[in-house]
Amino acid sequence: MISEPELSSPYADPDRAYRRPEEVPDLPPGPPPGLRGVRVRWALGGALVSAALAAGVLAVTGVGREDRPDLSYVLPHDMCERLTVPALERVSQTRKWSAGSRTDEDPALASGLCTRDKEIADRRRPWRSWTVETRLELHRRVDPATEFRARAVTARGLEHVTEEAVSGLGQQAVMLSSPAMEGRILRVLDGGAVFELSVLTSTTGEAPFLFSPDPADLPEPDWTAVQAAMIEDMQGMLAATHEK
Incomplete structure (x- = not known):
């Protein structure tokens, strides 16, 4: 209750x-x-x-990720040892290079650089210097194809760049020249790999040149032969770094 x-x-x-x-x-x-x-x-x-x-x-x-670029190349630990330039050595009449290289590893991008400078034996006379640079970039996450053409045109910050397509090298290849540059740049795209081979020359010497020709009187390089040598050496670079 x-x-x-x-x-x-x-x-x-x-x-x-x-x-x-x-x-x-x-x-x-x-x-x-x-x-x-x-x-x-x-x-x-x-x-x-x-x-x-x-x-x-x-x-x-990895299912559902954005499509990543196809990579079938490896980055050498010693760029200068693996990526040789025998054809350019013949064209530039170089017996010995002063060379140095470096590599950088990153989860998104691996890159390497080799710089070669022609060693001059006789500096009592004017000479033509040659600098050859080899670059390799392995893009592991973002496809470099979207900006390859733009970067090719604006390479080195040059103006009035002339771009000429080159066949037989990777997916895309271009040869670049400019009035502001005494040289050539060859760029190659293949999947996620971007190769670049550049050749720069200049005339110089140590004054005074009492019994020597003026540096400006030194003959110009045969750029047709130089470009052919660059293409030949690039073919060797692609083969040397391609995964077996």
């Missing part, structure tokens, strides 16, 4: 306490109100867990 204090409690509902069964209102179908929020939370939690598992699978398998 319920006592008077209990009935007078603010938490007591006299109508509900004495309501007959037939007076209880019908509830909508489904789980009790207290369990609906639980089901919603469980559903959201399950969706989050499924999304996390899917993300883990993508990270491991």
Whole structure:
């Protein structure tokens, strides 16, 4: 039996306490109100867990990633030793180079550079200097094809660049020249690999030249022969760094 204090409690509902069964209102179908929020939370939690598992699978398998460039080349530890320039040695009449190289490894981009300068035996007379640079970039995440043409035209910050397509080298190849540059630049794109071979020349000497010709009188290089030599050496570079 319920006592008077209990009935007078603010938490007591006299109508509900004495309501007959037939007076209880019908509830909508489904789980009790207290369990609906639980089901919603469980559903959201399950969706989050499924999304996390899917993300883990993508990270491991690589499925769903953006298309990455195809790489079939390796970066040599010693660029100058692997990427030789025998044809340019003949054209420039170089017996010995002063050379140095470096490489940089990064998860997104690996790159290497070799710089060669022609050693001059007799500096008592004017001479023509030759500098040959070989660059290799391996793009592992972003396809370099989208900016290859733009970078080729603006290479070295030169103006009035003339671009000539070269066939038989990789997917794309261009030979660059400019009035502001006494030289040539050959760029090659093949998948995620970008090769660059540049040749720069200049005339110089140590004054005074009492019995020597003026440096400006030295003959110009045969650029047709130089370009042919660059293409020949680039073919060797592609073969030397291609994965077996």
